[in-house]
Amino acid sequence: MLTLLTYPSAFGLFSASPFCVKTAYMLQRSGQAWQRSDMLDPRKMPHQKLPVLRTPERLVPDSDLIRDWLEQQGIDFDQGLTDMQKAQSRALIRMAEEHLYFQIVLDRWDNDEVWPILRDTFFTEIPALIRKPVSNSIRKSVLKGLDAQGIRRFTLAERLERVERDLEAISAYLWQSPYLLGDHPTSADMSVGPMLAAMRATPADTSLTRRIKQDNLLSSYVDRMEKAFPLT
Template identity: 55%
Template sequence: MITLLTYAPSFGQPAASPFCVKAMMLLNLAGAVWAPEYINDPRKMPYAKLPAIRVNGEIIADSDNIRAWLEGQGADFDKGLDARQKAYSRALIRMAEEHLYFHVVHDRWVNEDVWTVTRDTYFKMIPRPIRKFVTGKIRKPVIASIHQMGIGRFSPKERLARAEPDIQAIKDLLTGPFLFGDKPTAADVSVASQLAGMMATPVATLLGDRLRGDAKLVAYVERMNEATL
């Protein structure tokens, strides 16, 4: 039995983090038997982040490492893909996780209107009288990291313009049900979990509205959810 150490469900998603949703999709695609254990504070994790899995007392942290572990057990998430498709897959995964992800973080943590909802969802276990103070300390380095990586310096319109070519690239590749044909692969897992995270933003934002209004992408995420969750 595998235990997935994950954030709790929120905003209609099975976990607050797209990376935890990704791990769930990978586990299901691999046919693994697993159960979630919900964790609020990731500081004791090997990288102080979630997701991680626990197998026979061993912790495997980071969604890419979870993928590698599952592949070591025999899973093949890219069955039938040739070397060129696997190379595209790698690039798509990095685009989703190292660029689009930060737009999800910006929308949830930096945007003032969304932040109050994020705060009262993610940190509802912190008593209300001290919640604003405590979460302000948690939020500060997140805002700093988004500023550091760059998109924190953009206006909402500039942020949307930066994300748009990525979104269009995903749409252009979606000539079938999934990115590489009739079956979900590792790239779909990473891309769809980040798109779902963007769509789940609980308050209207330019990016959230852009994605929620895109019938092709909404249908794609629904297809992925049906196939993998």
């Protein structure tokens, strides 16, 4: 049986990580027998990140590489799509994973209302006596990375405007069909859906959570994805 090494459930989601949710969706869609195994410290993993898929032969890191491995087993996540739609799918995935994702991370890690909840959710394996200084050090490292990536250099208004353009692009697809590229979920949905779900689930009343919760089109889409791929 395949084993998905994933961050634990959090904020009402299968995992706090949208990449772990994406991989769980792909596993559900593949029809392969699989189980989850939760961990909080991925430093011994191949890329020191999660998700990782344990197969009978090896550990497969990274959601994209896991997709490649599953496709080598015969599953086609984009069955029925034209070459143009597959190109659109690739662009949607990159928009979600290389832009929206960092907006979510910043919304969680740089928000003093959210941070205490994150600390008590993600760092439970650290002894209580040293949890605060250790987690604060990790927080500083994450925020430094967001500075280097560039997203933290924008004002809140600038960031929200950038997010809005992405959400408008996603909405333009969803006005046409229940899923991004048709009547059934494809690889684009398995990336975009978890990103929007994570944005909505951040455990505080932020501009991003409100934006998704108050948008019936996007919020209904998230619900539809969760119903299409029920996870435990």
